[in-house]
Amino acid sequence: MQAATTPHLSSATEPVCIDLGERSYPIAIGADLLLDASQFAGLPSASAALIVSNTTVAPLYAQRLQAALSAHYKTLHLVVLPDGEEHKNWQTLNLIFDALLEHGCDRKTVLFALGGGVVGDMTGFAAASYMRGVPFVQVPTTLLAQVDSSVGGKTAINHPLGKNMVGAFYQPQRVVCDLATLDTLAPRELSAGLAEVIKYGPIADMVFMDWLEANIDALLARERTALAHAVRRSCEIKAWVVGQDERESGLRAVLNFGHTFGHAIEAGMGYGAWLHGEGVGAGMVMAAELSRRLGLVDAAFTERLTALIERAGLPVRGPILDAADNAGRYLELMRVDKKAEGGEIRFVLIDGPGQAVVRAAPDALVREVIDACCG
Numbered sequence: 463m464q465a466a467t468t469p470h471l472s473s474a475t476e477p478v479c480i481d482l483g484e485r486s487y488p489i490a491i492g493a494d495l496l497l498d499a500s501q502f503a504g505l506p507s508a509s510a511a512l513i514v515s516n517t518t519v520a521p522l523y524a525q526r527l528q529a530a531l532s533a534h535y536k537t538l539h540l541v542v543l544p545d546g547e548e549h550k551n552w553q554t555l556n557l558i559f560d561a562l563l564e565h566g567c568d569r570k571t572v573l574f575a576l577g578g579g580v581v582g583d584m585t586g587f588a589a590a591s592y593m594r595g596v597p598f599v600q601v602p603t604t605l606l607a608q609v610d611s612s613v614g615g616k617t618a619i620n621h622p623l624g625k626n627m628v629g630a631f632y633q634p635q636r637v638v639c640d641l642a643t644l645d646t647l648a649p650r651e652l653s654a655g656l657a658e659v660i661k662y663g664p665i666a667d668m669v670f671m672d673w674l675e676a677n678i679d680a681l682l683a684r685e686r687t688a689l690a691h692a693v694r695r696s697c698e699i700k701a702w703v704v705g706q707d708e709r710e711s712g713l714r715a716v717l718n719f720g721h722t723f724g725h726a727i728e729a730g731m732g733y734g735a736w737l738h739g740e741g742v743g744a745g746m747v748m749a750a751e752l753s754r755r756l757g758l759v760d761a762a763f764t765e766r767l768t769a770l771i772e773r774a775g776l777p778v779r780g781p782i783l784d785a786a787d788n789a790g791r792y793l794e795l796m797r798v799d800k801k802a803e804g805g806e807i808r809f810v811l812i813d814g815p816g817q818a819v820v821r822a823a824p825d826a827l828v829r830e831v832i833d834a835c836c837g
């Protein structure tokens with residue numbers, strides 16, 4: 463990924479556009495968008511819409527979304543899922559299909575994902591498969607979902623043996639990021655979202671990394687202007703990557719910086735014990751350290767990145783997954799990663815600040831990194 467081709471900066475008021483031909487869509491970013499019915503105008507017409515949310519988010523925001531959508535849909539249904547990564551599975555996905563069928567929803571029904579990445583990923587997968595595909599809209603309410611998971615059309619559920627192993631590429635019709643919803647987010651979840659924000663610097667835009675270093679305290683204090691810029695710049699970079707490689711045949715893999723180690727942490731600790739963003743935080747430190755040991759970046763870079771991750775309130779060391787053979791357990795879990803080819807693990811590494819590369823590394827070196835970065 464070359465710095466010279468870094469995506470352009472949009473104006474602070476226009477939606478960010480994800481350019482995928484006939485599947486292109488806008489990402490609206492602003493405060494109190496849930497109070498503005500016009501944000502949901504012009505979507506595919508349908509007699510009914512189904513809002514999918516969870517037990518935490520529905521009591522906070524479902525009424526607002528229902529009020530905004532009532533201007534556009536005659537009938538509105540709501541399904542409330544159990545909350546948590548440990549529920550991102552077949553049983554919970556089936557609750558969405560149960561609701562669709564019990565309400566007699568036809569193939570024009572529009573689904574609205576109101577929640578974080580878990581609700582978004584499951585709603586997207588349900589939309590991709592119900593009657594072989596119905597339209598859906600992402601209304602992300604976590605920082606992580608606003609800067610990453612709601613954009614780009616990856617949908618999935620987890621399998622006990624691997625994270626996001628069953629799913630589909632299926633693009634939403636629109637993404638509506640209401641920054642006001644971030645006011646109620648738990649501090650730990652805000653930090654988890656910052657992991658996915660921080661990743662865009664080392665892989666694509668060191669100017670953004672400079673900005674993050676200068677504004678991390680404002681982001682933690684939830685200053686709206688800072689949050690607006692972080693969400694916008696993250697979406698611009700993600701839209702630029704996905705616009706070139708929607709189905710991850712190459713470039714898109716760079717968005718998984720820190721995720722190979724991070725997914726092993728999530729699966730190894732049991733889904734929900736470490737938040738996705740926390741795994742990515744420690745995982746980015748490990749991937750940067752691997753990059754350093756391969757001679758791709760210097761120690762000053764890894765120290766700088768580690769300091770930013772720590773300031774964001776994220777773990778910078780991985781957990782011990784197996785007291786007898788910790789590195790062996792990480793390697794075993796990482797071989798299930800979707801980027802692995804023929805059992806060979808492929809890592810997103812930093813190939814000089816602002817550029818990423820995807821490549822394999824010798825097991826012995828990976829073991830050294832795990833030993834140095836865990837516990």
Ligand code: NAD
Binds near residue numbers: 518583643
């Ligand atoms: P999450 O969906 O579990 O949300 C985190 C917590 O915050 C939950 O308890 C949720 O109920 C609560 N919450 C949500 N919005 C809230 C609000 N406004 N106020 C108060 N509480 C609120 O987790 P997440 O971090 O949003 O997403 C993580 C998931 O996203 C993982 O499953 C990960 O695999 C996935 N993901 C997908 C992609 C993708 O491209 N599809 C990218 C990154 C991550």
Ligand code: GLY
Binds near residue numbers: 715
């Ligand atoms: N979050 C990684 C991707 O969307 O490709």
